[in-house]
Amino acid sequence: MSMRTDANDTYAINKVIFQKETELLDKLLEIDYGPKVDYIYNPIVYASQVHNDYLTKYCNGPKDILFLGMNPGPWGMMQNGVPFGECISVRDFLQLTGTVDKPSREHPSKPVLGLACNRSEVSGKRFWELANVLGGGSAELFFKNAFVYNYFPLGLLNSNGKNITPPELKADVQKKIEQLCDETLSDILCLLQVKIIVGIGRFAEKRAKNVCTEKQHACKVVFISHPSPRNPASNRDWLSATKRLIIDYNLAHYFSIDKEYWMKEALAHAEQALKEGEVPVGCLFIKDNKIIAVGSNDVNRTRNATRHAEMICIDTVLNSESAEVFADISVIVTVEPCIMCASALHDLRVRQILYGCPNDRFGGCGSVFDVASVHKRPVPVIGGIHSDHAMNLLKTFYKGVNPNAPPNKVKTKNKDSSHSS
């Protein structure tokens, strides 16, 4: 445990991890894997661009949770150097880029096509779907407190092109692998200051437990079943069952917030605004799963066109907390923030923006203009949460059919209709 890390030194961690991996590979390549293994794929080397893009984007500080996989699959990590690297997920969800070279010897049935590969792979597809759900649609939020790492980084194929996993190797070869890979895993646990290891499959769970015992790591080790279709238990809705386990292990709070739940709360505030003759937009600022600010449009009452729901929440926070708190705040707002509010939320660097229906007239998250496109570090934005409910409230307001609105308020609504959030 001699390795020192500095949480602020975001550059170093990914570099040190890559160095550790390279050192491990040098040693693993000296092993004689026996007659069963005809092809050795070394994706961390021939796909080093994509692999390093993965480390740079997603391994830039301490991680409480390490998802531990076993080894590269032919249509996953062997294609691009990313654990569970189903190419479609790597491109679309992880948004990784880079050119990929070829392994030194390639089996004709398992060609490496890099990010151009369009073949889906069940394990990777399932795993990154889980990450997508846990991150509330955002890879950044999934990786905020978590990282995904494969225990054994080489791809091994027999003469028929079949993938050979470490447990299928002879006992003495397995032992050599375990000595080397345990050591590197131990180093990575220290570097990332991991608290919980999620073993994906029994092999990974066993190695994690062994390393924690042998190297005296205080990590907790939990198990999720491997998403591979080879594993019959995983073919019965792996995603729901695994999500359930993450909640049962009390890990959900490391990821995203319950956006559906909070959106319903925000909609209640939008309904209240409607009753008060305001454009029905409700907003909540959530930190550590608690509401720290509530706002609804207050434009008509104050005759101030900037009194949008989001601005009211921002003021509440600034009145009681330091601006640093915004980094931990999830913004829940029933309508896509307008360009003014979206700009303010980006400048304050909130954690994420979750909205209900689009704002076709003033939307600053893509409908009219995408504020994120002019920011160096864009805030993750997810829309469409209970969109119909939010839209119906707006329609009710603009049609003036709200039976609860007092007559005088209904009369004033049209002239203020431009102040939609």
Ligand SMILES: [Zn+2]
């Ligand atoms: Zn606004």
